[in-house]
Amino acid sequence: NAGVTQTPKFQVLKTGQSMTLQCAQDMNHEYMSWYRQDPGMGLRLIHYSVGAGITDQGEVPNGYNVSRSTTEDFPLRLLSAAPSQTSVYFCASSYLTVGRNYGYTFGSGTRLTVV
Amino acid sequence: AQTVTQSQPEMSVQEAETVTLSCTYDTSESDYYLFWYKQPPSRQMILVIRQEAYKQQNATENRFSVNFQKAAKSFSLKISDSQLGDAAMYFCAYRAIQGAQKLVFGQGTRLTINP
Numbered sequence: 001n002a003g004v005t006q007t008p009k010f011q012v013l014k015t016g017q018s019m020t021l022q023c024a025q026d027m028n029h030e031y032m033s034w035y036r037q038d039p040g041m042g043l044r045l046i047h048y049s050v051g052a053g054i055t056d057q058g059e060v061p062n063g064y065n066v067s068r069s070t071t072e073d074f075p076l077r078l079l080s081a082a083p084s085q086t087s088v089y090f091c092a093s094s095y096l097t098v099g100r101n102y103g104y105t106f107g108s109g110t111r112l113t114v115v
Numbered sequence: 116a117q118t119v120t121q122s123q124p125e126m127s128v129q130e131a132e133t134v135t136l137s138c139t140y141d142t143s144e145s146d147y148y149l150f151w152y153k154q155p156p157s158r159q160m161i162l163v164i165r166q167e168a169y170k171q172q173n174a175t176e177n178r179f180s181v182n183f184q185k186a187a188k189s190f191s192l193k194i195s196d197s198q199l200g201d202a203a204m205y206f207c208a209y210r211a212i213q214g215a216q217k218l219v220f221g222q223g224t225r226l227t228i229n230p
Contacts, residue, residue, distance in 0.1 A: 031216065040124065042206060042220040050215065058217070088158065096216060102148055104210075104218055106160035 002026050006091045006107030013081040013114045021076040021110050023091030029105070030096035032074035036060065036087040037109075043090060049074055050096055081114045088112070117142045119209050121221035128197045129229050135182075136192045136224045138207030144168075146212050149183065151192045154204040154223075163205070166190065194226075202228045 007022045025032065033048035035058075045058030049068040063085060065077040074093075078085060091107040119140045128134035140149070151163040166174045166183050173181050178198075182191045194201055207221040 033217070035220075040222055042119075042121075042222040045217055045219075048215065048217060056215065090160065092160075092218065094216075094218075102210065103150070103162055103165060109158045111158075 004091055004093055004105050004107040006089075006110060008110060009108065011110060011112050013078070013112065015081060015083060015114060017081050019078050019081065021078075021089055021091075021112075023074045023076065023107060024072050025074075025091075025093040025105065026072065027093065027105065028071060029093035030071070031094045032068065033058070033092050034064070034066065034074070034076045035090045035092065036085075037090060038087050046076065046089075078112075083114045086112060086114045117144075117147075117209050117211060117219050119207055119219050119221040121205075121207055121224050123224045124222070125225045125227070127227040127229055128194075130197055130199060132197055133193060133195045134197055134226065136194075136205050136207075136226065138190045138192070138221055140188050140190065140207070140209050140219075140221075142188070142209065142211070144211055144213065148210040148212070149181075149190045150208040150210070150218075151179070151181070151190075152206045152208060152220075153201075154206065155202070160206075164192065197228050199228050199230065202226060 004025045034046040035043040037043045047066040049055045089110045092104045094104045147168045149166045153161045164176045178195045204223045209219045
């Protein structure tokens with residue numbers, strides 16, 4: 001099925017470890033983004049991309065890296081995991097141009113625990 | 116920067132009754148999109164309803180409808196004939212049409228349905 005594929009679904013890391021959360025979409029969406037969800041704070045934007053080779057910071061970018069080498073993939077890298085990065089992470093994608101199809105498609109989320 | 120505020124962290128309603136969830140937003144733009152997303156315990160983000168700011172008519176999807184007050188920057192969600200399956204976190208979100216077109220979320224409202 002077409003959509004956003006996000007892996008892994010669950011992950012436990014030790015403080016200081018690094019890892020990459022994978023996100024892939026097959027809808028030819030220009031726009032891709034990463035959010036983190038924490039209780040009482042909604043979803044906050046970490047990084048986003050409006051096309052291959054173009055990325056920008058969101059609201060809470062510290063401690064995270066992204067790259068966009070292809071239209072389909074937008075991995076999120078945790079450089080040195082900290083307990084404050086314990087959260088649920090969502091990848092989301094969308095068409096960029098204005099039109100009827102302006103909704104976002106979300107991945108199923110990754111629950112990350114840093115101990 | 117655009118902001119979205121949901122002032123009700125929790126709401127509860129009796130099954131079959133009607134409940135309204137509040138959302139206000141702040142923007143200097145004249146054209147934009149507004150969304151309500153549902154997040155059940157499965158963690159999946161499900162689009163409930165959406166509204167284009169240039170449309171005066173309030174959006175409706177079956178038992179879900181919105182009260183969009185553009186001048187007041189208010190976008191409330193009404194759920195009629197509440198069902199047990201409506202129990203979830205509900206997020207209000209804003210998307211600009213110009214610029215980076217980021218999706219900005221409110222803090223969420225946890226809705227409980229009492230049988």
